[in-house]
Amino acid sequence: MTKPQGQDGRSKPIRLTEVGPRDGLQNESRFLPTKSKVAFIEALAATGVDEIEAGAFVSPKAVPQMSDSDEVFRLIRRAAPVVYSALVPNERGLERALAACAQKVAVFTAASETFTRKNIDATISESLRRFEPVVTRARAAGVPVRGYISTVAFCPYEGRIPPDRVVDVLQRLLDLGVDEIALGETIGRAAPPDIRRLLDAALAHLAPDRLAFHCHDTYGLGVANSLVAWHEYGLTLFDASAGGLGGCPYAPGASGNVATEDLVYAFKASGAIINVNEAQVVEAARAVAQELGHPLASRLSQVVGQAGAKPVSSL
Numbered sequence: 001m002t003k004p005q006g007q008d009g010r011s012k013p014i015r016l017t018e019v020g021p022r023d024g025l026q027n028e029s030r031f032l033p034t035k036s037k038v039a040f041i042e043a044l045a046a047t048g049v050d051e052i053e054a055g056a057f058v059s060p061k062a063v064p065q066m067s068d069s070d071e072v073f074r075l076i077r078r079a080a081p082v083v084y085s086a087l088v089p090n091e092r093g094l095e096r097a098l099a100a101c102a103q104k105v106a107v108f109t110a111a112s113e114t115f116t117r118k119n120i121d122a123t124i125s126e127s128l129r130r131f132e133p134v135v136t137r138a139r140a141a142g143v144p145v146r147g148y149i150s151t152v153a154f155c156p157y158e159g160r161i162p163p164d165r166v167v168d169v170l171q172r173l174l175d176l177g178v179d180e181i182a183l184g185e186t187i188g189r190a191a192p193p194d195i196r197r198l199l200d201a202a203l204a205h206l207a208p209d210r211l212a213f214h215c216h217d218t219y220g221l222g223v224a225n226s227l228v229a230w231h232e233y234g235l236t237l238f239d240a241s242a243g244g245l246g247g248c249p250y251a252p253g254a255s256g257n258v259a260t261e262d263l264v265y266a267f268k269a270s271g272a273i274i275n276v277n278e279a280q281v282v283e284a285a286r287a288v289a290q291e292l293g294h295p296l297a298s299r300l301s302q303v304v305g306q307a308g309a310k311p312v313s314s315l
């Protein structure tokens, strides 16, 4: 397969997965009460996002902040066009996800052995063996599966990760039968040249409409990297976190995902088709930030609704 023409993707709408309720909240030191999580998810559903990663059916010892995901899924009032998805590390997680009526599940591994060991207590090969029955059973139940690959450019423990190691894991996940791959730039350190090398390699193995880009924003390059993935490579599936909340508990020092509102603004300003209301995203994130007791990391949160600031639409 040759590198796709970016234009193909650029004429298609962006599909945004809001990962704040999972990736955002999993790394907060303060546990956000279940009813606040539910209110956050319901507010996000009204912003126009396509999918919400609403929780994680992982071990509560590994990530206590997600220990109430069963209850969160039970309580949310669902908005029909939105897909409510969740992380599942193993068959036990899948059973919980199916019981909670998650509409899509995500298995997760990495391109770095050390990160995989710390995150899910397995080698990469062990993790893939663990996913085999998960993918088979999810698909038999009509639930689509995303396969995350973390540390696609840098690992907090092993440093730079060459694209061929990512491609190896990507191909093995495709062989298992996942519907979509998400490339996790876990520590937010990559720059556009790294993303180009990665996507040149990855897109030889699957079409851009099956490849999601999930980046963290530690060094402030999340928007730039996402624009490269969209404009030059035609990707249309992007993850972001309202307010830029979050990070991974097993990636010390890494910040939250690129902020949804900043990414939506950048896409709109660059001519992409995207139907998310960035001002509403800021409002949803502000309510959570107030409870968590810290300010938001996003740029737009410093503009939207502040005294004297112009509305974003008129900037």
Ligand code: HMG
Pocket: 023, 026, 056, 057, 058, 059, 060, 061, 062, 063, 087, 089, 090, 092, 093, 094, 096, 108, 119, 120, 121, 148, 149, 150, 151, 183, 184, 185, 186, 214, 216, 247, 248, 249, 250
């Ligand atoms: P383990 O200790 O090897 O597994 O953990 P285990 O099978 O021995 O189980 C240990 C305990 O967990 C047992 O309880 C199990 O019952 C329980 P105990 O007997 O000690 O009381 N357990 C579970 N409980 C509820 N639901 C389950 C479940 N599974 C086991 N599904 C395991 C292995 C994978 C389970 C664990 O390490 C884990 O849950 N890890 C999750 C780590 C995590 O969630 N990390 C953050 C998400 S990944 C991320 O943020 C990156 C991403 O955003 C992309 C990017 O940015 O790159 C996706």
Ligand code: MG
Pocket: 023, 184, 186, 214, 216, 247, 248, 257
């Ligand atoms: Mg992440």
